Amino acid sequence: MILVATEYCPFCMRCILALEEKGIKYELSLVNLAKKAEFPELLSPYERVPVLKHDGKSIWESSVICEYLEDICPNPSLLPTDPWKRANARFWIDFCNTRFMPTYFNLLKSSKGSKREILRNDLLDHLGFMNTAGLSKWDHSSPYWMGKQVSLADFAFYPFFERFADVEEYRGIEISSELKNLQNWIETMRNHPAIGLVSRPRSHYVEYFRNYYAD
Ligand SMILES: N[C@@H](CCC(=O)N[C@@H](CS)C(=O)NCC(=O)O)C(=O)O
Structure with a gap:
């Protein structure tokens, strides 16, 4: 393969x-x-x-x-077995693909001005929605997007949080400390073994994306 x-x-x-x-x-x-x-x-x-x-x-x-x-390769499974939860995981993957991701990249590509402000607010709204509608139902013993097990929903979103330094550093996005569920999820993912294989320090992304997104 x-x-x-x-x-x-x-x-x-x-x-x-x-x-x-x-x-x-x-x-x-x-x-x-x-x-x-x-x-x-x-x-x-x-x-x-x-x-x-x-x-x-x-x-x-x-x-x-x-x-x-x-x-x-169904084992280990990366989708819940319960059909509603499976559908829910797919909803969040769809949200990531159709709402979160386009806003993220449009914000990065935007030039200074009112359009950028609108996109900034849209991305902050998405983060709030993820925090309350997506992640609020789980407690600390179920820290992944769909509960106790990592799933394709976690892997759909995480790559954007791996490189999140670009929107923070160059577009002024901050994940508010009030978004506790989201903060906890990011922390969980950073400690997940497979992430260790792909992750780089924040400073690496700040430097790499400087040429693309710094005003
Ligand atoms: N919807 C696609 C998006 C893939 C995508 O946009 N890939 C970029 C690289 S990050 C690409 O191949 N771009 C073509 C180009 O830059 O010419 C997916 O989920 O696989």
Whole structure:
């Protein structure tokens, strides 16, 4: 199994986390997207990575790749067994893909001005919603997004909190100390074994993203 990926890609990180958590043997093929015209066969139909190559077939889109990994390797499971909880995990993955992530990247790409302020407030609203609607139902003995077990919902969101220094440092976003559930979840994830394999210090992201996002 080969995962075609690129550095600093939160979507690729989701797949790496699922592969690592499941203990699946894979090869990581890192590509340089600046030269993507040279390897169209390695990209998705949308000309993106990650792409998973397995048994001569290709699978695209990080959320789909993660569900595929769940299908071919159900143990350890990264989705709850209860159908409602399973649906709930998928709701949060959808929220991450359709609300949280676009706001996050639009804020980073925005130039100074009122549009940036709107996006800043939108991202803060999303963080509040995640804190109260997503994470408030669990206590400290159930610290992951869906409870006691890490799941694909954790792996959908975490890559954005791994690099959160970019919105903090360059767009003035702060996770309020009142968002205790979110703070606890971030702490839990930072201590999760698979995260140790992909994480870098905050200062690394501040430096790396300076060229892209500093005004
Ligand atoms: N919805 C896709 C998004 C993947 C994506 O946007 N990947 C970026 C890298 S982080 C990419 O391949 N961009 C193509 C480019 O920069 O040319 C997924 O979840 O896999």
